[in-house]
Amino acid sequence: MISTALDIAQALVRFPSVNPDYDPASAGEGAVTQWIEEWGRAHGFTVWRQPVLPGRENILLQFRNGADHPHFMLNGHTDTVGVGGMSIAPFSGEVRDGRLWGRGASDMKGPLACMMAAGLRLKNAPSTWHGTLTIACMADEEFRFRGVTAMLDQMVGRDSVEPHLERSEASKASNSGEATDSRDARFARASSVGKWGSTESHPTGKVATESHPASGLPDFAVVGEPTRLRVVRGCKGCLRFAIHALGRAAHSSKPHEGRSAVVAMAHAILELERHFATRLAQIAAPGFGTSTGSIGLISGGTGVNIVPERCTIHVDIRLLPGQDWRATHQEIQSLLGARCRQVPDVQWQFDEPSVVDPSFEFPASHPLVTTACAVLGQPAPDIVFFSCDASKLAARGVPVIVLGPGDIAQAHTVDEFIALADLEAGTEAYEKLARSLMPAA
Numbered sequence: 105m106i107s108t109a110l111d112i113a114q115a116l117v118r119f120p121s122v123n124p125d126y127d128p129a130s131a132g133e134g135a136v137t138q139w140i141e142e143w144g145r146a147h148g149f150t151v152w153r154q155p156v157l158p159g160r161e162n163i164l165l166q167f168r169n170g171a172d173h174p175h176f177m178l179n180g181h182t183d184t185v186g187v188g189g190m191s192i193a194p195f196s197g198e199v200r201d202g203r204l205w206g207r208g209a210s211d212m213k214g215p216l217a218c219m220m221a222a223g224l225r226l227k228n229a230p231s232t233w234h235g236t237l238t239i240a241c242m243a244d245e246e247f248r249f250r251g252v253t254a255m256l257d258q259m260v261g262r263d264s265v266e267p268h269l270e271r272s273e274a275s276k277a278s279n280s281g282e283a284t285d286s287r288d289a290r291f292a293r294a295s296s297v298g299k300w301g302s303t304e305s306h307p308t309g310k311v312a313t314e315s316h317p318a319s320g321l322p323d324f325a326v327v328g329e330p331t332r333l334r335v336v337r338g339c340k341g342c343l344r345f346a347i348h349a350l351g352r353a354a355h356s357s358k359p360h361e362g363r364s365a366v367v368a369m370a371h372a373i374l375e376l377e378r379h380f381a382t383r384l385a386q387i388a389a390p391g392f393g394t395s396t397g398s399i400g401l402i403s404g405g406t407g408v409n410i411v412p413e414r415c416t417i418h419v420d421i422r423l424l425p426g427q428d429w430r431a432t433h434q435e436i437q438s439l440l441g442a443r444c445r446q447v448p449d450v451q452w453q454f455d456e457p458s459v460v461d462p463s464f465e466f467p468a469s470h471p472l473v474t475t476a477c478a479v480l481g482q483p484a485p486d487i488v489f490f491s492c493d494a495s496k497l498a499a500r501g502v503p504v505i506v507l508g509p510g511d512i513a514q515a516h517t518v519d520e521f522i523a524l525a526d527l528e529a530g531t532e533a534y535e536k537l538a539r540s541l542m543p544a545a
């Protein structure tokens with residue numbers, strides 16, 4: 105039976121699970137979560153399944169070893185970014201040159217496999233620790249964190265604020281495989297959308313109807329984003345929104361009759377760059393550096409012979425602890441309203457943010473941080489700049505660190521891989537940390 109981190113990681117990489125928000129033709133996380141569910145059941149874990157979006161589910165593998173607490177959660181995600189432009193076969197799971205190659209190898213099917221392998225080792229040595237271990241496999245980390253949000257909402261007994269039906273017709277259609285249909289039918293009676301359903305068979309032959317995983321919120325959590333196995337006690341947050349310039353179209357032979365939205369946006373971009381370099385650069389926190397801004401997308405115009413009526417940019421701001429995203433968003437609106445009148449008769453439109461992801465920070469003296477640093481032999485914890493599921497756990501008061509094998513520099517790349525040695529080191533680190541946080545009674 106598959107039990108090593110390498111074998112598990114290879115199996116996970118071989119199931120395509122591109123987040124459908126990056127590729128509408130992708131079937132999403134369904135196949136990989138089905139495999140994890142079966143793996144967990146085969147190894148005797150209590151398995152919880154939670155629909156998040158159509159065909160996209162969270163899976164929790166849980167083992168209660170003598171007590172509900174301490175409750176330690178190893179948290180990973182099953183979705184990946186897209187595979188466009190990759191220079192290797194994305195789903196081959198090839199092992200070559202001491203590395204496992206493929207989309208998700210480092211972000212984060214490799215780290216998730218380490219969590220599962222560590223969980224299995226712990227389950228097979230119950231006398232060495234005491235408490236409840238949960239391996240949480242989240243959907244939709246790469247786009248809008250709706251998996252972890254749904255899990256936490258359910259754990260605290262609140263319905264998710266996100267609607268559960270936000271899927272394109274194309275991806276719905278591609279997800280109507282037989283396995284998914286039969287599983288949905290089997291568990292629909294046990295749980296409504298967004299609710300937990302235990303996938304353990306009841307002794308009576310019926311599906312168990314417990315509505316909630318044991319123990320509620322965990323006492324400690326680790327999110328396994330690749331950090332080269334460095335303990336991370338804080339991450340920057342993220343604010344994303346679109347800005348539209350609305351001008352007036354005209355034939356390009358009479359440009360004076362139009363109002364070019366593209367030219368107006370060009371002025372706005374220069375103003376924004378100045379704002380990032382001056383105002384955002386003043387917002388600082390120890391260890392985090394400063395808030396930053398980046399304009400990542402631009403589109404405008406419909407033809408070379410038409411003065412463009414519309415131009416849109418997408419802005420990405422990285423947030424620090426204590427930074428009020430509403431104030432940051434408002435400042436930018438005010439700035440453009442006041443300073444971008446170089447092209448008259450152009451209107452500015454600001455969308456509500458598409459992403460608001462808070463930053464998080466735990467003190468270096470927090471017992472979870474000091475315990476993890478002691479286990480890893482790391483003198484002081486780090487802070488990183490990327491966003492992940494950890495801030496959502498922290499926002500609910502769950503002590504959380506980010507700690508995973510592999511390098512974030514390898515995430516989302518054209519030739520993603522994880523070193524086999526890192527898979528072994530990651531498994532050992534999670535196992536040792538679990539024993540330290542849940543010592544034998």
Ligand SMILES: [Zn+2]
Pocket residue numbers: 181211212245329492
């Ligand atoms: Zn990730």
